[in-house]
């Protein structure tokens with residue numbers, strides 16, 4: 073047996089991409105361990121996470137898909153033929169071309185999941201091919217917050233819990249003990265132990281809530297009322313940052329009028345939180361600056377009240393002067409390497425297919441028109457958001473177009489590193505949609521419910 077070789081690598085099992093050192097023998101990874109010299113720079117922190125330990129078994133798992141597969145028999149029959157990459161790519165390309173000639177390029181859609189893989193090449197393909205129909209998960213994951221923060225501050229903010237600098241932490245619909253059990257949770261525990269105020273808004277008494285100075289058990293979906301209730305108290309008690317408001321905020325007088333009816337008693341009746349705790353939370357957050365305010369995916373997934381909640385949270389940061397202040401939040405920078413929008417070539421490619429975007433009249437903010445408006449703001453700071461991600465097709469409308477062909481038929485879907493039958497809402501609709509397709513290509517590591525319906529499965533590196 074060859075001696076083990078150490079290779080620096082990264083964990084790709086969540087977006088942090090923590091540093092790892094792999095022990096490689098005969099081209100096989102036999103073990104991985106945290107690399108203390110790279111993020112998160114602390115083995116103890118990374119040891120809290122259980123996922124990276126599974127990497128060697130994932131890489132050489134007996135059930136891993138290692139060759140391109142072509143369906144035999146009925147869709148979902150579970151019968152496959154192993155084919156070469158050349159055959160797979162030639163056949164898929166020919167089918168896509170045939171569908172394009174018959175129905176137009178918009179008949180091809182793509183579907184991605186979380187950013188654990190690089191999806192910009194797929195988006196570049198869609199730009200060059202001429203279809204607006206890239207489906208993502210962004211409607212329920214990040215987009216609302218990023219769009220609202222960009223509209224409010226001109227660009228998105230990164231929140232910053234620094235146990236040394238931060239004097240109050242407000243966690244809203246987020247439980248990092250389960251969702252982000254790495255550096256962030258480590259910081260929260262450290263912060264909670266320091267005795268500084270930690271406020272948690274969550275219907276459930278989560279692990280984060282159990283660490284809190286004040287837990288606000290909110291009735292699900294009533295979050296914008298609580299945000300307005302906090303704004304009301306902060307304004308009424310003069311706890312806002314007068315200098316920041318005067319120098320940096322527009323519309324404060326309108327906000328005073330708008331928030332006036334949201335008294336603690338009124339908000340308590342809607343949110344189910346006692347009025348005293350609403351007042352206490354407002355005083356703690358506004359009175360202990362810098363204060364950071366994190367919201368989680370729970371807020372992105374409460375439906376109609378998602379955007380109003382993000383608006384309320386953005387305003388809370390602003391009127392308390394917690395914008396671009398160490399220990400609270402910072403206005404992030406564009407990458408100093410090639411940004412996603414250039415990699416995906418959204419600005420260089422034809423704009424004609426944008427008229428084919430589904431639901432653009434109803435979903436203005438996530439439409440190309442909405443993006444152009446937003447761009448007017450971001451360009452003032454010389455910044456540009458990725459275009460395809462923020463203009464992605466509304467999943468429901470795309471899946472319906474696969475079934476009923478309205479307003480035009482979507483006949484082909486390329487799924488990359490996601491399992492829409494599990495991750496998208498309305499499984500029955502997704503199932504019917506996938507079954508209606510002329511061509512379903514899935515790029516995956518293991519068999520999933522979605523690969524089971526595919527025409528071709530392409531093994532990806534993972």
Ligand code: SF4
Pocket residue numbers: 083084085086087088089090118121122123124253254
């Ligand atoms: S937090 Fe865990 S899963 Fe995420 S990249 Fe780091 S080691 Fe991997």
